[in-house]
Amino acid sequence: MTEAEQKIRVLIAKPGLDGHDRGAKVVARALRDAGFEVIYTGLRQTPEQIAEAALQEDVTVVGLSILSGAHMRLFPEIMKLLKERGMDDTLVIAGGIIPEDDIKPLKKLGIKAIFGPGTPTTEIVEYIRTNAK
Amino acid sequence: MTQDTRKLIKQLLKGNRRAAARLMTLAESMSPEAHAAIKQLYPHTGKAHIIGVTGPPGSGKSTLVDKLIEEFRAQGRTVGVVAVDPSSPFTGGALLGDRIRMNRFASDHDVFIRSMGSRGSLGGLAWATHDVVHILDALGKDIIIVETVGAGQAEVDIIQIAETVVLLSVPGLGDDIQTIKAGIMEIGNVFVINKADLDGADRRYAELQMALELDRKPDGWQPPILKAIATTGEGVSEVVKAIQSHHDYLIESGEIAQNRERRYCAQLETIVEHSFIRKLFVEPEEQALFQQLVQEVNERKTDPYTAAERLILHLIKQKGN
Numbered sequence: 001m002t003e004a005e006q007k008i009r010v011l012i013a014k015p016g017l018d019g020h021d022r023g024a025k026v027v028a029r030a031l032r033d034a035g036f037e038v039i040y041t042g043l044r045q046t047p048e049q050i051a052e053a054a055l056q057e058d059v060t061v062v063g064l065s066i067l068s069g070a071h072m073r074l075f076p077e078i079m080k081l082l083k084e085r086g087m088d089d090t091l092v093i094a095g096g097i098i099p100e101d102d103i104k105p106l107k108k109l110g111i112k113a114i115f116g117p118g119t120p121t122t123e124i125v126e127y128i129r130t131n132a133k
Numbered sequence: 134m135t136q137d138t139r140k141l142i143k144q145l146l147k148g149n150r151r152a153a154a155r156l157m158t159l160a161e162s163m164s165p166e167a168h169a170a171i172k173q174l175y176p177h178t179g180k181a182h183i184i185g186v187t188g189p190p191g192s193g194k195s196t197l198v199d200k201l202i203e204e205f206r207a208q209g210r211t212v213g214v215v216a217v218d219p220s221s222p223f224t225g226g227a228l229l230g231d232r233i234r235m236n237r238f239a240s241d242h243d244v245f246i247r248s249m250g251s252r253g254s255l256g257g258l259a260w261a262t263h264d265v266v267h268i269l270d271a272l273g274k275d276i277i278i279v280e281t282v283g284a285g286q287a288e289v290d291i292i293q294i295a296e297t298v299v300l301l302s303v304p305g306l307g308d309d310i311q312t313i314k315a316g317i318m319e320i321g322n323v324f325v326i327n328k329a330d331l332d333g334a335d336r337r338y339a340e341l342q343m344a345l346e347l348d349r350k351p352d353g354w355q356p357p358i359l360k361a362i363a364t365t366g367e368g369v370s371e372v373v374k375a376i377q378s379h380h381d382y383l384i385e386s387g388e389i390a391q392n393r394e395r396r397y398c399a400q401l402e403t404i405v406e407h408s409f410i411r412k413l414f415v416e417p418e419e420q421a422l423f424q425q426l427v428q429e430v431n432e433r434k435t436d437p438y439t440a441a442e443r444l445i446l447h448l449i450k451q452k453g454n
Contacts, residue, residue, distance in 0.1 A: 006162065007225070007250070032226040037250045042233035049239040053232060056246055058154035086151055 008132050009037045010061040013050045015078065018068035019043060023095060023117075027063060030121035036128070047074055051081035054090060060132045063124075064111075066096040071106070079109050091132050095119070134169040142173050145272060150245060153272045157247055160264035163411065171264050178270040181213070181277045182380055185291035187257060187317070188301025190283025193327040195234035196363040197301065197372070198280050202235060202244055204373045205276050211243040213269030216280040217258050220250035227251075231280060245269060256290030257281035260407055263400055266294055286316045293399035296392055297379045299323045299372065302341070304333030312344040319348075322356055323375045329360035329368065354382050412448055422447060 012028045014021055021043050028038045039057045041049065054062050062082070064075065075094070082090055094106065095115040103114050112131065115124055138159065144152035156174075159167045184201075186194050195216065202212050216231035227250030238244040247269075249259045258281060269277050281291050291298055300321030312318055324345070326337050341358050349355060357375045361368030383389040412419045426440040 006158075007252075009158075028228055032221065032228045033224055035221075035224040035226040037220075037227045037229060037248075039229045039232060039248050041236050042230075045236065046239070049236050052239040053236060053246075055151055056154050057232075057248060058151075058158045 007037050008035075008061065008128065009039065009057060009059040010063055010128065010132075011039045011041065011050070011054050011057055011059040012063045012065065013041045013045045013053065014043050014065050015045050015047060015050060015074045016066050016068040016070045017044060018066070020067045021065070023067075024063075024065040027065070027095065027121060027124060030125060031063075031128070034125040034129075047077040047081050050078055051085055051087070054082060054087055055085045059090065061091045061093065061128055064092065064094045064096075066094065066098070069097070071096075071098055072102055075106060075111060076109055079111070089133075091128070093124075093127070095124075134166060134173070138166060138170050139173075142170060145174070145268065146177060148273060150242065150272075153245065153268055154247070156268050157265050160268060161249070161252070161259070161261045163261055163407065167261075167264065171267055174267055174271045178267045181266075181270045181274055182297070183266060183270075183277045183279065183295050184376055185279050185281065185295030185298040186301065187281040187284045187288070187291050187298065187320075188325075188327075189285060189303065189306065192283075192301040192303045193363040194280050194283075194301055195231040197299075197325070197327060197361070197369070198231075198278050199235040199237070200363055200366050200369040201278060201373060201376075202238060203366075204370060206238075206241065206244065210275040211273065212245075213266075213272065213274035213277040214244070214246040214280065215249060215262055215265050215269070215277070216246065217249045217251055217262060217282050219282045220252045222253075225250075225252070245272065245274065251282055254290070255288070256293075257284045257288030258290045258294065260403070263294060263403070284317055286314060289317055289320050290399075292320050293396055293403065296383060296389070296396075297322050297376050299325060299376065301325050301327050302337060303328045304331045304337045306337075309340040309343065312340045313347070318344060322354065322379045323372065324356055324358040325368075325372055326358065326360045327363050330362050334360060354379060354386075354388075409445075409448060412451075413444070419444075419448070 010031055012024055014024050028040045031038045041053050092111050093113045094111050098114055113127055141152045141156050145156055186198055188194055205212050218227055218229045220227040229248035232248055235246055247265055251259045254260045266277055279294055298320050324341055326334055345356055359368055359371050361372060383392055413423050429435045430437050430440050
């Protein structure tokens with residue numbers, strides 16, 4: 001019985017149109033094994049679907065996986081919709097194929113960490129444990 | 134109760150979705166604060182029609198729920214959904230994937246979907262599922278659909294919550310003996326054979342028909358058996374009609390009173406049981422006594438029955454929660 005502790009709930013979402021969800025699934029599985037509750041929303045989610053799911057599920061972390069290259073267009077929209085819903089304190093992190101040059105502007109947008117290909121899942125777990133409140 | 138919780142309740146009663154979501158998280162903590170919040174909300178509940186959807190893993194529960202939402206929304210009714218998936222008995226983690234099938238309603242603010250991990254409860258729901266349903270009810274949802282974890286034979290807790298239980302089955306799962314076993318087969322008010330385009334659907338139909346035939350009461354509700362293909366939506370409007378007929382039947386026959394009594398009785402039992410367990414595993418003093426008694430049994434100084442009696446005696450001497 002460990003009900004006293006607050007469970008960390010994480011939304012894993014794939015915005016945009018690419019169909020590559022293997023990475024998202026591997027991360028979702030690793031977070032599950034770390035004892036988190038992972039809400040997996042599947043492929044091709046609109047920014048609105050992601051923000052609304054984050055609100056209804058009351059997650060502390062949103063993990064975005066994207067390989068289509070549309071992150072500079074979709075991520076600002078997601079951040080805006082989260083803010084509109086009063087979810088500014090959500091820890092937003094991202095993974096997938098994100099060029100070096102884009103990392104700085106994305107962080108400025110409020111995306112706290114970006115995990116590229118080859119990141120050990122333990123690193124993501126540790127990051128969430130340390131930073132999720 | 135904290136100021137913060139009071140504010141959330143106020144916002145919830147005005148229809149605020151974020152407040153509802155945060156209260157659900159609080160409810161899942163099963164803390165005294167959570168129970169205080171539910172006490173406040175309780176007078177605002179009791180209006181929704183609560184529908185349970187259960188059946189084996191992969192039988193299409195979430196896909197059917199998605200189509201049910203669509204049908205109820207077309208009737209202009211607001212919908213809340215609680216979808217429960219299993220938590221790991223080892224890590225406590227969970228992968229909650231029911232939402233994948235229902236995420237198209239994001240821009241419709243009259244639909245609220247919440248995923249829950251079962252967190253150690255074994256009856257197909259989570260301990261706090263009742264409370265999350267109460268919150269959706271207080272939020273003003275007309276219809277609340279509760280989707281259980283994939284259920285096999287004995288996960289029947291859904292009857293503690295739902296007025297109408299939809300039991301899904303699919304072709305090709307065992308022979309007719311499975312359909313006359315006790316347990317889950319007894320709790321369906323509406324039977325749905327999903328994936329009815331697969332081989333074996335007709336046989337499944339005949340087996341269910343035989344099993345239900347043996348159950349027939351002269352003037353009671355006769356559970357209909359419906360075929361559906363949830364992915365295409367085929368047969369779903371008939372499922373909705375059957376759900377509504379069952380609800381009408383409960384009201385017209387007066388059976389709703391027994392239905393309610395059964396549910397409240399079970400809810401009360403669950404709360405008492407969980408409060409006891411919580412005491413034993415969370416409160417330091419009781420935890421120490423529990424450990425001490427385990428030790429005594431281990432050393433054969435006492436037996437488990439005497440130890441349990443001492444624990445219960447200790448607990449009932451205490452006041453409050």
